[in-house]
Amino acid sequence: MRHSLVITTYNWPAALDLVLASAVRQTVLPAEVLVADDGSGEATADIVRAFVPRFAAHRVRLHHVWHPDEGFRAAAIRNRALAQASGDYVLLIDGDCVLHPDFVRSHLAFARAGRFVQGTRVLLDEARSARALAGEETRFNPFERGIGNRMNALSLGWLSRFVPTPSDPLHGVRSCNMGFWLADARRVNGFNERFVGWGREDSEFVARLVNAGLRRRKLKFGGIMYHLWHAERPRDALAANDELLNAVRRTGAVWAEEGMDKYGMTG
Numbered sequence: 001m002r003h004s005l006v007i008t009t010y011n012w013p014a015a016l017d018l019v020l021a022s023a024v025r026q027t028v029l030p031a032e033v034l035v036a037d038d039g040s041g042e043a044t045a046d047i048v049r050a051f052v053p054r055f056a057a058h059r060v061r062l063h064h065v066w067h068p069d070e071g072f073r074a075a076a077i078r079n080r081a082l083a084q085a086s087g088d089y090v091l092l093i094d095g096d097c098v099l100h101p102d103f104v105r106s107h108l109a110f111a112r113a114g115r116f117v118q119g120t121r122v123l124l125d126e127a128r129s130a131r132a133l134a135g136e137e138t139r140f141n142p143f144e145r146g147i148g149n150r151m152n153a154l155s156l157g158w159l160s161r162f163v164p165t166p167s168d169p170l171h172g173v174r175s176c177n178m179g180f181w182l183a184d185a186r187r188v189n190g191f192n193e194r195f196v197g198w199g200r201e202d203s204e205f206v207a208r209l210v211n212a213g214l215r216r217r218k219l220k221f222g223g224i225m226y227h228l229w230h231a232e233r234p235r236d237a238l239a240a241n242d243e244l245l246n247a248v249r250r251t252g253a254v255w256a257e258e259g260m261d262k263y264g265m266t267g
Helices: 013-023 042-056 074-084 103-110 126-135 182-187 201-211 238-251
Strands: 003-009 032-037 061-066 089-094 097-099 115-118 177-181 215-218 225-227
Touching: 003 013, 003 074, 003 103, 013 032, 013 042, 013 097, 013 126, 032 042, 032 074, 042 061, 061 074, 074 201, 089 097, 089 103, 089 182, 115 201, 177 182, 201 215, 201 238
Parallel strands: 003 032, 003 089, 032 061, 115 215
Antiparallel strands: 089 177, 097 225, 115 177
Protein backbone atom coordinates (compact mmCIF):
# COMPACT_ATOMS: atom_id res chain seq x y z
CA MET A 1 0.00 0.00 0.00
CA ARG A 2 1.44 3.36 -1.03
CA HIS A 3 0.88 5.93 1.71
CA SER A 4 1.33 9.65 2.29
CA LEU A 5 2.15 11.40 5.56
CA VAL A 6 0.66 14.92 5.71
CA ILE A 7 1.97 17.24 8.45
CA THR A 8 0.06 20.47 9.15
CA THR A 9 2.27 23.26 10.52
CA TYR A 10 2.34 26.96 11.26
CA ASN A 11 5.36 28.99 12.42
CA TRP A 12 6.88 26.54 14.89
CA PRO A 13 10.03 25.34 13.11
CA ALA A 14 11.61 23.83 16.24
CA ALA A 15 8.61 21.54 16.71
CA LEU A 16 8.50 20.66 13.01
CA ASP A 17 12.18 19.74 13.20
CA LEU A 18 11.38 17.12 15.88
CA VAL A 19 8.37 15.82 13.98
CA LEU A 20 10.33 15.37 10.74
CA ALA A 21 13.19 13.74 12.66
CA SER A 22 10.70 11.24 14.11
CA ALA A 23 9.18 10.65 10.66
CA VAL A 24 12.50 9.79 9.03
CA ARG A 25 13.18 7.25 11.83
CA GLN A 26 10.03 5.20 11.27
CA THR A 27 10.32 1.41 11.19
CA VAL A 28 8.14 1.62 8.07
CA LEU A 29 8.79 4.84 6.19
CA PRO A 30 5.99 6.70 4.42
CA ALA A 31 6.19 6.73 0.63
CA GLU A 32 6.08 10.52 0.73
CA VAL A 33 5.81 13.33 3.26
CA LEU A 34 3.90 16.54 2.58
CA VAL A 35 4.34 19.50 4.94
CA ALA A 36 1.05 21.41 4.77
CA ASP A 37 2.23 24.88 5.78
CA ASP A 38 -0.48 27.40 6.71
CA GLY A 39 1.64 30.44 5.84
CA SER A 40 4.81 30.07 7.92
CA GLY A 41 7.92 32.18 7.42
CA GLU A 42 11.29 31.31 5.94
CA ALA A 43 12.53 29.50 9.06
CA THR A 44 10.02 26.72 8.42
CA ALA A 45 11.06 26.48 4.76
CA ASP A 46 14.67 26.14 5.92
CA ILE A 47 13.74 23.19 8.13
CA VAL A 48 11.97 21.43 5.28
CA ARG A 49 14.89 22.03 2.90
CA ALA A 50 17.32 20.60 5.45
CA PHE A 51 15.33 17.37 5.65
CA VAL A 52 14.93 16.83 1.89
CA PRO A 53 18.24 14.94 1.50
CA ARG A 54 17.64 12.92 4.68
CA PHE A 55 14.36 11.60 3.30
CA ALA A 56 15.80 11.24 -0.20
CA ALA A 57 18.46 8.91 1.20
CA HIS A 58 15.55 6.55 1.98
CA ARG A 59 13.85 7.22 -1.37
CA VAL A 60 11.11 9.23 0.31
CA ARG A 61 9.93 12.47 -1.32
CA LEU A 62 9.45 15.46 0.95
CA HIS A 63 7.16 18.23 -0.35
CA HIS A 64 6.63 21.69 1.09
CA VAL A 65 3.04 22.74 0.34
CA TRP A 66 2.55 26.41 1.29
CA HIS A 67 0.03 29.19 0.99
CA PRO A 68 0.12 32.80 2.28
CA ASP A 69 -0.73 33.56 5.88
CA GLU A 70 -4.32 34.86 5.88
CA GLY A 71 -5.37 33.58 9.29
CA PHE A 72 -6.03 30.04 10.52
CA ARG A 73 -6.81 28.13 7.30
CA ALA A 74 -5.95 24.55 8.19
CA ALA A 75 -8.75 23.22 5.98
CA ALA A 76 -7.40 24.96 2.89
CA ILE A 77 -3.76 23.95 3.32
CA ARG A 78 -4.72 20.35 4.02
CA ASN A 79 -6.73 20.34 0.80
CA ARG A 80 -3.73 21.65 -1.14
CA ALA A 81 -1.61 18.85 0.29
CA LEU A 82 -4.24 16.18 -0.33
CA ALA A 83 -4.57 17.33 -3.94
CA GLN A 84 -0.84 16.71 -4.40
CA ALA A 85 -0.71 13.42 -2.49
CA SER A 86 0.03 10.27 -4.46
CA GLY A 87 -0.54 7.65 -1.75
CA ASP A 88 -3.58 5.39 -1.60
CA TYR A 89 -3.75 5.98 2.14
CA VAL A 90 -3.18 9.22 4.06
CA LEU A 91 -1.87 9.68 7.59
CA LEU A 92 -2.71 13.18 8.81
CA ILE A 93 -0.84 14.67 11.77
CA ASP A 94 0.02 18.07 13.22
CA GLY A 95 3.45 19.66 13.22
CA ASP A 96 3.68 19.56 17.02
CA CYS A 97 3.17 15.79 17.37
CA VAL A 98 6.35 13.69 17.63
CA LEU A 99 5.87 10.17 16.29
CA HIS A 100 6.63 6.86 17.98
CA PRO A 101 8.95 4.79 15.71
CA ASP A 102 6.07 2.39 14.93
CA PHE A 103 3.51 5.11 14.18
CA VAL A 104 3.28 4.48 10.43
CA ARG A 105 3.58 0.70 10.63
CA SER A 106 0.81 0.35 13.22
CA HIS A 107 -1.52 2.70 11.35
CA LEU A 108 -1.09 0.79 8.11
CA ALA A 109 -1.73 -2.52 9.86
CA PHE A 110 -5.00 -1.08 11.22
CA ALA A 111 -6.30 0.36 7.94
CA ARG A 112 -9.38 -1.28 6.41
CA ALA A 113 -11.49 -0.59 3.33
CA GLY A 114 -14.62 1.42 4.10
CA ARG A 115 -13.11 2.76 7.32
CA PHE A 116 -11.26 5.81 8.57
CA VAL A 117 -9.08 5.72 11.68
CA GLN A 118 -8.93 8.07 14.65
CA GLY A 119 -5.81 7.75 16.78
CA THR A 120 -5.01 9.15 20.20
CA ARG A 121 -2.23 11.35 21.55
CA VAL A 122 0.10 11.46 24.52
CA LEU A 123 0.24 14.87 26.18
CA LEU A 124 3.64 16.24 27.20
CA ASP A 125 3.58 18.94 29.85
CA GLU A 126 5.30 22.29 29.42
CA ALA A 127 8.54 21.31 31.13
CA ARG A 128 8.89 17.96 29.32
CA SER A 129 8.14 19.63 25.99
CA ALA A 130 10.81 22.25 26.63
CA ARG A 131 13.38 19.55 27.40
CA ALA A 132 12.46 17.64 24.25
CA LEU A 133 12.82 20.74 22.09
CA ALA A 134 16.11 21.76 23.72
CA GLY A 135 17.58 18.27 23.43
CA GLU A 136 16.03 17.42 20.05
CA GLU A 137 14.48 14.31 21.62
CA THR A 138 12.14 12.06 19.67
CA ARG A 139 11.99 9.09 22.08
CA PHE A 140 9.95 9.07 25.28
CA ASN A 141 9.34 6.61 28.11
CA PRO A 142 5.67 6.04 28.97
CA PHE A 143 6.54 6.07 32.67
CA GLU A 144 8.72 9.17 32.85
CA ARG A 145 7.69 12.45 34.45
CA GLY A 146 5.89 15.04 32.36
CA ILE A 147 3.66 12.63 30.44
CA GLY A 148 -0.11 12.70 30.72
CA ASN A 149 -2.63 9.99 29.71
CA ARG A 150 0.07 7.30 29.86
CA MET A 151 -2.20 4.57 28.54
CA ASN A 152 -1.99 6.24 25.15
CA ALA A 153 1.80 5.77 25.22
CA LEU A 154 1.68 1.96 25.45
CA SER A 155 2.59 0.15 22.23
CA LEU A 156 0.56 -3.07 22.38
CA GLY A 157 -0.67 -3.59 18.87
CA TRP A 158 -2.28 -6.97 19.59
CA LEU A 159 -4.74 -5.17 21.90
CA SER A 160 -5.78 -2.55 19.36
CA ARG A 161 -8.48 -4.64 17.73
CA PHE A 162 -10.23 -5.18 21.07
CA VAL A 163 -10.70 -1.46 21.84
CA PRO A 164 -14.29 -0.41 21.13
CA THR A 165 -15.02 2.56 18.90
CA PRO A 166 -17.26 5.25 20.44
CA SER A 167 -20.89 5.06 19.34
CA ASP A 168 -20.68 8.74 18.39
CA PRO A 169 -18.24 8.85 15.44
CA LEU A 170 -17.42 12.49 16.21
CA HIS A 171 -16.43 11.84 19.82
CA GLY A 172 -12.79 12.79 20.36
CA VAL A 173 -12.14 13.63 16.69
CA ARG A 174 -8.71 15.22 16.23
CA SER A 175 -6.98 15.73 12.92
CA CYS A 176 -3.60 15.52 14.67
CA ASN A 177 -3.81 11.71 14.35
CA MET A 178 -6.06 10.45 11.58
CA GLY A 179 -5.86 7.88 8.80
CA PHE A 180 -8.10 7.61 5.73
CA TRP A 181 -8.10 6.51 2.11
CA LEU A 182 -7.37 9.29 -0.35
CA ALA A 183 -10.24 8.07 -2.55
CA ASP A 184 -12.63 8.59 0.38
CA ALA A 185 -11.34 12.13 0.94
CA ARG A 186 -12.00 12.82 -2.74
CA ARG A 187 -15.53 11.41 -2.42
CA VAL A 188 -16.38 14.16 0.06
CA ASN A 189 -14.15 16.82 -1.59
CA GLY A 190 -11.73 17.01 1.33
CA PHE A 191 -11.98 19.62 4.05
CA ASN A 192 -14.51 22.44 3.97
CA GLU A 193 -12.68 25.72 3.38
CA ARG A 194 -15.54 27.73 4.81
CA PHE A 195 -13.88 26.91 8.12
CA VAL A 196 -11.54 29.79 8.97
CA GLY A 197 -10.27 30.03 12.53
CA TRP A 198 -9.64 27.27 15.02
CA GLY A 199 -12.05 24.43 15.53
CA ARG A 200 -14.40 21.81 14.10
CA GLU A 201 -13.04 21.59 10.55
CA ASP A 202 -11.84 18.06 11.38
CA SER A 203 -15.16 17.04 12.96
CA GLU A 204 -17.09 18.33 9.94
CA PHE A 205 -14.79 16.37 7.59
CA VAL A 206 -15.48 13.22 9.62
CA ALA A 207 -19.23 13.95 9.67
CA ARG A 208 -19.27 14.00 5.87
CA LEU A 209 -17.24 10.78 5.70
CA VAL A 210 -19.85 9.15 7.92
CA ASN A 211 -22.65 10.58 5.78
CA ALA A 212 -20.92 9.00 2.78
CA GLY A 213 -21.12 5.58 4.43
CA LEU A 214 -17.67 5.35 6.03
CA ARG A 215 -17.24 3.87 9.49
CA ARG A 216 -14.74 4.86 12.15
CA ARG A 217 -12.09 2.68 13.79
CA LYS A 218 -10.42 3.79 17.02
CA LEU A 219 -6.69 3.09 17.15
CA LYS A 220 -5.30 2.72 20.66
CA PHE A 221 -2.06 0.99 21.71
CA GLY A 222 -0.73 1.92 18.28
CA GLY A 223 -0.37 5.05 16.17
CA ILE A 224 1.35 6.64 19.16
CA MET A 225 2.33 10.30 19.07
CA TYR A 226 3.57 12.77 21.66
CA HIS A 227 1.88 16.18 21.59
CA LEU A 228 4.18 19.05 22.53
CA TRP A 229 2.69 21.55 24.96
CA HIS A 230 1.67 24.97 23.65
CA ALA A 231 -0.66 27.74 24.74
CA GLU A 232 -4.25 27.34 23.53
CA ARG A 233 -5.11 29.06 20.28
CA PRO A 234 -7.83 31.73 20.11
CA ARG A 235 -11.31 30.23 19.75
CA ASP A 236 -13.21 33.26 18.55
CA ALA A 237 -14.44 31.42 15.41
CA LEU A 238 -15.82 28.45 17.33
CA ALA A 239 -19.47 29.53 17.35
CA ALA A 240 -19.57 30.06 13.58
CA ASN A 241 -17.71 26.79 12.98
CA ASP A 242 -20.15 24.93 15.23
CA GLU A 243 -22.96 26.18 13.01
CA LEU A 244 -21.25 24.75 9.91
CA LEU A 245 -20.76 21.39 11.64
CA ASN A 246 -24.35 21.26 12.89
CA ALA A 247 -25.66 21.97 9.38
CA VAL A 248 -23.84 18.91 8.01
CA ARG A 249 -25.13 16.73 10.83
CA ARG A 250 -28.66 18.01 10.24
CA THR A 251 -28.74 17.73 6.44
CA GLY A 252 -26.55 14.66 5.89
CA ALA A 253 -24.37 16.56 3.42
CA VAL A 254 -21.42 14.70 1.89
CA TRP A 255 -19.77 17.14 -0.52
CA ALA A 256 -17.79 20.23 0.53
CA GLU A 257 -18.75 23.00 -1.88
CA GLU A 258 -15.43 24.72 -1.18
CA GLY A 259 -13.04 21.79 -1.11
CA MET A 260 -9.99 20.11 -2.59
CA ASP A 261 -11.27 19.94 -6.17
CA LYS A 262 -10.28 23.59 -6.73
CA TYR A 263 -6.60 22.54 -6.68
CA GLY A 264 -6.88 19.72 -9.19
CA MET A 265 -5.72 16.19 -8.54
CA THR A 266 -2.04 15.72 -9.29
CA GLY A 267 -1.48 12.61 -7.19
